[in-house]
Amino acid sequence: MRPRDVPVVRELALFVGMEEANFATLVNAAYLQRFPPQVQLITEGDSPDFLYVIVEGSIEVFARSNRRRTTIDIFRPVATFVLAAVLMDAPYLMSGQTLERSRLLMIPAEDIRLMMEQDAEFARAIVRELATRDRSMIKALKNQKLRTGIERLANYILREHEEQGSHGSLTLCIDKQTLAALLGMTPESLSRAFATLAPYGVDVHGPDIRLSKLDDLERLAKPNTLIDG
Numbered sequence: 001m002r003p004r005d006v007p008v009v010r011e012l013a014l015f016v017g018m019e020e021a022n023f024a025t026l027v028n029a030a031y032l033q034r035f036p037p038q039v040q041l042i043t044e045g046d047s048p049d050f051l052y053v054i055v056e057g058s059i060e061v062f063a064r065s066n067r068r069r070t071t072i073d074i075f076r077p078v079a080t081f082v083l084a085a086v087l088m089d090a091p092y093l094m095s096g097q098t099l100e101r102s103r104l105l106m107i108p109a110e111d112i113r114l115m116m117e118q119d120a121e122f123a124r125a126i127v128r129e130l131a132t133r134d135r136s137m138i139k140a141l142k143n144q145k146l147r148t149g150i151e152r153l154a155n156y157i158l159r160e161h162e163e164q165g166s167h168g169s170l171t172l173c174i175d176k177q178t179l180a181a182l183l184g185m186t187p188e189s190l191s192r193a194f195a196t197l198a199p200y201g202v203d204v205h206g207p208d209i210r211l212s213k214l215d216d217l218e219r220l221a222k223p224n225t226l227i228d229g
Contacts, residue, residue: 005032009105012053012078014129017121026115031106040097041104048085048092050106054078057102060178061094071181073140074099074174080129086112087126099174142227144184152183153193154221155228157202161211168214172207 001009006027009015015023032055035041041052044063052059059075072094075081085092086109116123143152156179161170172179180190194204200220201213211217 001027001030001032008032008055012055012105014053014080014122014125017125018119019121022115022119022122026107026111029108029111032103033106034101034103035098037098037100037102040095042082042092042094042096044093044095045091048082048089048109050109051080051083051086051112052096053080053105053107055103055105057104058099058173059096059102059104060099060174061096062181063094069181070184071178073136074178074182080133083126083129083133087116089113099178139227146227149183149185149189150193150196151221152185153190154197154200154202154217155223156183157197157209157211158214158218158221158223159228161214168212169208169210172209175207 009027009030009032010023015026018026035057041059042048054075054077056077059081061072061075061081063070063072081096082092084090089109116126143155147155157170160172164170174182176190177187180187183190185193194202197217197220200217201211202217203210203212
Protein backbone atom coordinates (compact mmCIF):
# COMPACT_ATOMS: atom_id res chain seq x y z
CA MET A 1 0.00 0.00 0.00
CA ARG A 2 1.24 3.50 -0.83
CA PRO A 3 2.17 5.60 2.23
CA ARG A 4 -0.30 8.34 1.23
CA ASP A 5 -3.16 5.80 1.42
CA VAL A 6 -2.42 4.70 4.98
CA PRO A 7 -4.22 7.62 6.76
CA VAL A 8 -7.37 6.92 4.72
CA VAL A 9 -7.38 3.30 5.84
CA ARG A 10 -6.49 4.18 9.43
CA GLU A 11 -9.72 6.18 9.80
CA LEU A 12 -11.97 3.30 8.73
CA ALA A 13 -14.10 1.92 11.56
CA LEU A 14 -12.47 -1.52 11.42
CA PHE A 15 -8.99 -0.16 12.07
CA VAL A 16 -9.31 3.09 13.99
CA GLY A 17 -8.96 1.43 17.41
CA MET A 18 -6.13 -0.97 16.59
CA GLU A 19 -2.74 -0.82 18.23
CA GLU A 20 -0.34 1.01 15.95
CA ALA A 21 2.07 -1.91 15.53
CA ASN A 22 -0.75 -4.31 14.69
CA PHE A 23 -2.25 -1.88 12.20
CA ALA A 24 1.14 -1.47 10.51
CA THR A 25 1.51 -5.24 10.24
CA LEU A 26 -1.94 -5.58 8.68
CA VAL A 27 -1.59 -2.83 6.08
CA ASN A 28 1.89 -3.91 5.03
CA ALA A 29 0.30 -6.90 3.34
CA ALA A 30 -2.78 -5.03 2.05
CA TYR A 31 -3.64 -3.44 -1.28
CA LEU A 32 -5.74 -0.34 -1.94
CA GLN A 33 -6.75 -0.58 -5.58
CA ARG A 34 -9.13 1.01 -8.07
CA PHE A 35 -11.33 -1.14 -10.29
CA PRO A 36 -13.43 -0.19 -13.32
CA PRO A 37 -17.13 -1.10 -13.52
CA GLN A 38 -18.27 -4.69 -14.12
CA VAL A 39 -15.15 -6.39 -12.73
CA GLN A 40 -15.98 -9.66 -11.00
CA LEU A 41 -14.01 -9.79 -7.75
CA ILE A 42 -15.19 -13.05 -6.20
CA THR A 43 -16.98 -16.15 -7.47
CA GLU A 44 -19.55 -18.19 -5.58
CA GLY A 45 -18.01 -21.43 -4.29
CA ASP A 46 -14.39 -20.21 -4.32
CA SER A 47 -12.33 -19.97 -1.14
CA PRO A 48 -11.58 -16.47 0.19
CA ASP A 49 -8.16 -14.97 -0.47
CA PHE A 50 -8.92 -11.43 0.72
CA LEU A 51 -11.24 -9.40 2.88
CA TYR A 52 -12.65 -6.54 0.79
CA VAL A 53 -13.41 -3.13 2.28
CA ILE A 54 -15.26 -0.71 0.02
CA VAL A 55 -13.73 2.75 0.26
CA GLU A 56 -15.34 4.25 -2.86
CA GLY A 57 -17.91 3.01 -5.37
CA SER A 58 -20.41 0.17 -5.06
CA ILE A 59 -20.43 -3.63 -5.24
CA GLU A 60 -23.23 -5.95 -6.31
CA VAL A 61 -23.26 -9.36 -4.65
CA PHE A 62 -25.29 -11.98 -6.47
CA ALA A 63 -25.90 -15.71 -6.71
CA ARG A 64 -26.85 -18.23 -9.40
CA SER A 65 -28.69 -21.55 -9.32
CA ASN A 66 -30.65 -23.57 -11.89
CA ARG A 67 -29.96 -20.98 -14.60
CA ARG A 68 -31.36 -18.24 -12.42
CA ARG A 69 -29.49 -15.19 -11.15
CA THR A 70 -30.48 -12.86 -8.33
CA THR A 71 -28.98 -9.82 -6.67
CA ILE A 72 -28.44 -10.36 -2.94
CA ASP A 73 -27.38 -6.85 -1.96
CA ILE A 74 -25.62 -3.68 -3.04
CA PHE A 75 -22.74 -2.61 -0.79
CA ARG A 76 -21.56 1.00 -0.58
CA PRO A 77 -18.82 2.70 1.47
CA VAL A 78 -17.71 2.12 4.02
CA ALA A 79 -18.48 -1.58 4.32
CA THR A 80 -16.87 -4.99 4.14
CA PHE A 81 -18.15 -7.92 2.21
CA VAL A 82 -17.39 -11.66 2.51
CA LEU A 83 -16.26 -11.08 6.11
CA ALA A 84 -17.97 -14.22 7.41
CA ALA A 85 -16.38 -16.38 4.69
CA VAL A 86 -12.95 -14.94 5.55
CA LEU A 87 -13.31 -15.59 9.27
CA MET A 88 -14.56 -19.15 8.76
CA ASP A 89 -12.21 -19.87 5.83
CA ALA A 90 -15.34 -21.15 4.06
CA PRO A 91 -16.42 -20.94 0.40
CA TYR A 92 -18.13 -17.79 -0.80
CA LEU A 93 -21.91 -18.11 -0.80
CA MET A 94 -22.20 -15.40 -3.47
CA SER A 95 -20.30 -13.68 -6.24
CA GLY A 96 -19.43 -9.99 -6.32
CA GLN A 97 -18.69 -7.38 -8.98
CA THR A 98 -18.15 -3.64 -9.18
CA LEU A 99 -21.12 -1.60 -10.38
CA GLU A 100 -19.07 1.54 -10.97
CA ARG A 101 -15.51 2.73 -10.67
CA SER A 102 -14.57 1.61 -7.16
CA ARG A 103 -11.68 1.74 -4.72
CA LEU A 104 -11.25 -1.33 -2.54
CA LEU A 105 -8.96 -2.25 0.30
CA MET A 106 -7.90 -5.89 -0.04
CA ILE A 107 -6.41 -7.59 3.03
CA PRO A 108 -5.18 -11.20 2.90
CA ALA A 109 -7.69 -13.47 4.61
CA GLU A 110 -5.08 -15.27 6.68
CA ASP A 111 -3.82 -11.96 8.09
CA ILE A 112 -7.36 -11.03 9.16
CA ARG A 113 -7.76 -14.30 11.07
CA LEU A 114 -4.38 -13.94 12.75
CA MET A 115 -4.89 -10.30 13.73
CA MET A 116 -8.30 -11.04 15.22
CA GLU A 117 -6.49 -13.28 17.72
CA GLN A 118 -3.88 -10.62 18.54
CA ASP A 119 -5.74 -7.31 18.71
CA ALA A 120 -8.77 -7.11 21.00
CA GLU A 121 -10.07 -3.82 19.59
CA PHE A 122 -9.86 -5.16 16.06
CA ALA A 123 -11.80 -8.26 17.16
CA ARG A 124 -14.50 -6.05 18.68
CA ALA A 125 -14.71 -4.04 15.45
CA ILE A 126 -15.13 -7.29 13.52
CA VAL A 127 -18.00 -8.32 15.81
CA ARG A 128 -19.67 -4.93 15.34
CA GLU A 129 -19.38 -5.27 11.56
CA LEU A 130 -20.87 -8.78 11.64
CA ALA A 131 -23.71 -7.59 13.89
CA THR A 132 -24.47 -4.72 11.51
CA ARG A 133 -24.55 -7.10 8.55
CA ASP A 134 -26.77 -9.56 10.43
CA ARG A 135 -29.33 -6.86 11.21
CA SER A 136 -29.22 -5.64 7.63
CA MET A 137 -29.97 -9.12 6.28
CA ILE A 138 -32.87 -9.57 8.72
CA LYS A 139 -34.35 -6.26 7.55
CA ALA A 140 -33.97 -7.37 3.93
CA LEU A 141 -35.70 -10.67 4.71
CA LYS A 142 -38.59 -8.88 6.43
CA ASN A 143 -38.87 -6.53 3.46
CA GLN A 144 -39.19 -9.50 1.09
CA LYS A 145 -41.62 -11.54 3.16
CA LEU A 146 -43.89 -8.86 4.65
CA ARG A 147 -44.41 -6.58 1.64
CA THR A 148 -45.78 -6.81 -1.86
CA GLY A 149 -43.55 -5.94 -4.79
CA ILE A 150 -45.24 -2.54 -5.14
CA GLU A 151 -44.64 -1.79 -1.45
CA ARG A 152 -40.97 -2.84 -1.75
CA LEU A 153 -40.50 -0.54 -4.72
CA ALA A 154 -42.26 2.36 -3.01
CA ASN A 155 -40.07 2.04 0.07
CA TYR A 156 -36.93 1.73 -2.06
CA ILE A 157 -37.83 4.97 -3.83
CA LEU A 158 -38.44 6.74 -0.51
CA ARG A 159 -35.11 5.54 0.94
CA GLU A 160 -33.18 6.62 -2.15
CA HIS A 161 -34.95 9.98 -2.12
CA GLU A 162 -33.92 10.54 1.49
CA GLU A 163 -30.34 9.34 1.00
CA GLN A 164 -29.80 11.51 -2.06
CA GLY A 165 -31.11 14.53 -0.19
CA SER A 166 -33.13 15.65 -3.18
CA HIS A 167 -36.41 17.54 -3.18
CA GLY A 168 -39.00 15.71 -5.20
CA SER A 169 -36.59 13.85 -7.47
CA LEU A 170 -33.95 11.14 -7.49
CA THR A 171 -31.74 9.21 -9.86
CA LEU A 172 -31.55 5.43 -9.81
CA CYS A 173 -27.95 4.38 -9.09
CA ILE A 174 -28.42 0.90 -10.56
CA ASP A 175 -30.04 -0.32 -13.77
CA LYS A 176 -33.64 -1.52 -13.63
CA GLN A 177 -32.76 -5.16 -14.22
CA THR A 178 -30.50 -5.13 -11.15
CA LEU A 179 -33.14 -3.22 -9.20
CA ALA A 180 -35.75 -5.84 -10.08
CA ALA A 181 -33.49 -8.64 -8.83
CA LEU A 182 -32.67 -6.71 -5.65
CA LEU A 183 -36.38 -6.31 -4.91
CA GLY A 184 -37.20 -9.94 -5.72
CA MET A 185 -39.12 -9.09 -8.89
CA THR A 186 -38.91 -9.80 -12.60
CA PRO A 187 -38.15 -6.86 -14.93
CA GLU A 188 -41.72 -7.12 -16.24
CA SER A 189 -43.26 -6.95 -12.75
CA LEU A 190 -41.00 -4.00 -11.90
CA SER A 191 -42.25 -2.16 -14.97
CA ARG A 192 -45.85 -2.82 -13.94
CA ALA A 193 -45.08 -1.69 -10.39
CA PHE A 194 -43.72 1.62 -11.64
CA ALA A 195 -46.91 2.06 -13.68
CA THR A 196 -49.01 1.30 -10.57
CA LEU A 197 -47.14 4.03 -8.68
CA ALA A 198 -47.90 6.69 -11.29
CA PRO A 199 -51.12 7.83 -9.51
CA TYR A 200 -48.99 8.28 -6.38
CA GLY A 201 -46.87 10.92 -8.11
CA VAL A 202 -44.03 8.67 -9.35
CA ASP A 203 -42.99 9.90 -12.81
CA VAL A 204 -40.20 7.82 -14.39
CA HIS A 205 -37.94 8.92 -17.23
CA GLY A 206 -35.10 6.42 -17.64
CA PRO A 207 -33.07 6.49 -14.42
CA ASP A 208 -34.62 9.82 -13.33
CA ILE A 209 -37.70 9.82 -11.09
CA ARG A 210 -39.79 12.81 -10.09
CA LEU A 211 -42.01 12.60 -7.01
CA SER A 212 -44.96 14.97 -6.88
CA LYS A 213 -47.07 13.30 -4.16
CA LEU A 214 -44.68 12.26 -1.42
CA ASP A 215 -47.40 12.07 1.23
CA ASP A 216 -49.48 9.74 -0.92
CA LEU A 217 -46.45 7.56 -1.66
CA GLU A 218 -45.59 7.30 2.03
CA ARG A 219 -49.15 6.29 2.90
CA LEU A 220 -48.90 3.48 0.36
CA ALA A 221 -45.37 2.39 1.39
CA LYS A 222 -45.95 2.56 5.17
CA PRO A 223 -42.23 2.89 6.05
CA ASN A 224 -41.19 0.98 9.15
CA THR A 225 -38.04 1.86 11.08
CA LEU A 226 -37.58 -1.81 12.01
CA ILE A 227 -37.25 -2.59 8.31
CA ASP A 228 -36.13 0.62 6.65
CA GLY A 229 -34.28 2.41 9.45
